[in-house]
Amino acid sequence: MNKAKEIASGFGNSLRSKLNLTTEEEETLFNARRKICDACPLNKDNLTCSRCGCVLSAKVRAINTSCPDGNW
Numbered sequence: 001m002n003k004a005k006e007i008a009s010g011f012g013n014s015l016r017s018k019l020n021l022t023t024e025e026e027e028t029l030f031n032a033r034r035k036i037c038d039a040c041p042l043n044k045d046n047l048t049c050s051r052c053g054c055v056l057s058a059k060v061r062a063i064n065t066s067c068p069d070g071n072w
Contacts, residue, residue: 003054006065010058017061026063033060033072040071 016022017030037043037056044050049059051068059065066072 006062007058010062013061030061
């Protein structure tokens with residue numbers, strides 16, 4: 001999957017979360033990823049990853065993606 005599709009799926013999952021359409025497993029995964037990103041020195045202003053340039057709120061919710069540094 002290319003980067004744009006991955007991030008689009010992350011935004012879609014964000015919407016699903018707001019509508020309470022995600023599973024508890026998905027929310028656990030998203031929250032665990034976000035905690036890792038929150039502590040990462042590559043986290044730029046708590047909005048984007050300075051390594052890949054992705055918007056973190058979407059990146060952590062894109063199921064078929066991974067951290068560019070291998071943290072998750």
